[in-house]
């Protein structure tokens with residue numbers, strides 16, 4: 001663990017953050033490749049696996065799940081982010097720190113546009129994403145991202161909501 005920081009303003013207790021995680025990229029790619037073999041991809045024939053390491057060192061995985069309607073297809077990163085939330089409440093210690101996405105042959109794939117946005121809320125702009133040329137920060141892959149800041153600034157006031165109908169027996 002990193003040495004504790006001195007007390008902050010107002011005498012609040014110092015926060016202790018975990019050391020920046022060591023990312024074993026070959027192991028992360030191997031985990032992504034393994035889960036890619038369990039993908040459900042009968043339509044595209046492209047099995048995809050995603051493996052993410054959280055800031056506290058856990059490795060989570062997801063694979064793509066296609067659907068005959070195509071529009072309902074889930075990317076591997078969707079499964080990964082779902083696994084992240086299913087594993088417990090998220091915070092800055094448990095968000096994703098690194099992600100590897102690979103095809104069934106184990107070679108890196110870049111996340112699609114939707115998944116870049118999805119990963120942004122699971123790991124932030126400094127999330128490391130594996131590429132064929134080495135890890136890059138997500139913010140380089142998703143510049144000028146839409147975030148909760150824009151949402152809060154542009155949200156219109158909501159009109160009062162009608163009372164829900166009373167249940168009758």
Ligand SMILES: [Zn+2]
Pocket residue numbers: 075076077111112113114115116
């Ligand atoms: Zn995607």
